[in-house]
Amino acid sequence: MNAHASLMTRTAWAAVATAGLLIAMKLVAYIVTDSIAMMASLADSGLDLFASSINLLAIRQALTPADAEHRFGHGKAEPLAGLMQGAFISGSVAFLIIESVSRLIQPHPIEHGAIALGVMGVSIAVTIGLVILQQIAVRRTGSLAIGADRVHYLSDVLTNAGVIVGVVLSTQFGLLEADPVIGLCVAAVLSFSAFHVLRQSYDQLMDRELPDAARDRIKAIVMRHPDVLNLHDLRTRMAGISTFIQLHIELDPAISLTRAHEVSDCVEAEICHAFPNAEVIIHQDPAGVEAPEPLAKS
Numbered sequence: 001m002n003a004h005a006s007l008m009t010r011t012a013w014a015a016v017a018t019a020g021l022l023i024a025m026k027l028v029a030y031i032v033t034d035s036i037a038m039m040a041s042l043a044d045s046g047l048d049l050f051a052s053s054i055n056l057l058a059i060r061q062a063l064t065p066a067d068a069e070h071r072f073g074h075g076k077a078e079p080l081a082g083l084m085q086g087a088f089i090s091g092s093v094a095f096l097i098i099e100s101v102s103r104l105i106q107p108h109p110i111e112h113g114a115i116a117l118g119v120m121g122v123s124i125a126v127t128i129g130l131v132i133l134q135q136i137a138v139r140r141t142g143s144l145a146i147g148a149d150r151v152h153y154l155s156d157v158l159t160n161a162g163v164i165v166g167v168v169l170s171t172q173f174g175l176l177e178a179d180p181v182i183g184l185c186v187a188a189v190l191s192f193s194a195f196h197v198l199r200q201s202y203d204q205l206m207d208r209e210l211p212d213a214a215r216d217r218i219k220a221i222v223m224r225h226p227d228v229l230n231l232h233d234l235r236t237r238m239a240g241i242s243t244f245i246q247l248h249i250e251l252d253p254a255i256s257l258t259r260a261h262e263v264s265d266c267v268e269a270e271i272c273h274a275f276p277n278a279e280v281i282i283h284q285d286p287a288g289v290e291a292p293e294p295l296a297k298s
Helices: 003-033 036-062 077-105 113-141 144-172 178-205 212-223 257-274
Strands: 230-239 242-251 278-286
Touching: 003 036, 003 113, 003 144, 036 077, 036 113, 036 144, 036 178, 077 144, 077 178, 113 144, 144 178, 178 230, 212 230, 212 242, 212 257, 242 257, 257 278
Parallel strands: 242 278
Antiparallel strands: 230 242
16 A cells, blocks of 8 residues: 555544544533533534545545556545535534524523533544644545545534533523524534535536646646647546546657657656646647647636
8 A cells, every 4th residue: 555545544544533532522421411512513523423434435445446347446436425425414404403493492501511611622632633634634645535524524623612612601601592503603614514525526526627727737847848839638637536637749740759759758757746646648649730629628
């Protein structure tokens, strides 16, 4: 297993372990306090455990090498897992909204607020540590699944802080409505997370082009070679941590086939250096012979 695969796998296992620990702590705190905000945080952690488990399976599948039946690899297992995460996050949002509105109508006091505050403090510290690890993994590997996991664990830090505010306002200042209001705020944060994850996953499954900045970078790399006269038909997409890049380069018609191959190899090496997880296909055309079909983004 290479360094990127090992880092992704360890990070995925860390997320599963963290979610399991937080569920146990928050379940005890919810039973003791009967706080709707604590219940919201518990539901969020339960979702995290499920999503992180799906991520772990998806990452292991995505890292499986290409085979005779999957010549482009298994990278799309990651955005499929992202779609599942987004769907379950959306379900938890609906549940939290219903419970929070119910508690707004009939406010309920929080008991043993100190326990809730202690659990939330530990939860924030543990989650921040996990988010830092996930950020390192995303920066080094570009994993969509870990990136999606990082988004809602990062939102957990904010929602856990919100739970602390709700508990303090309810227990120390008698503002019983603060507890369900925080629950609604958690639902709003989760809604944003769900949209972000669903959009990224959908884009990959639909083979959306890379961002314009990345495409411009590819063009600049290609045109930097002195023997490349032009390029056309640039096509790009992503599947998990893998990037697929296809393009045509235009060369002097008088050069030899061997030289054209050398130029293509050189350009491919430069692109792979800039995009480490890329699979690059380059077709060589004699300049001025073939008129390319215009593409909107080429």
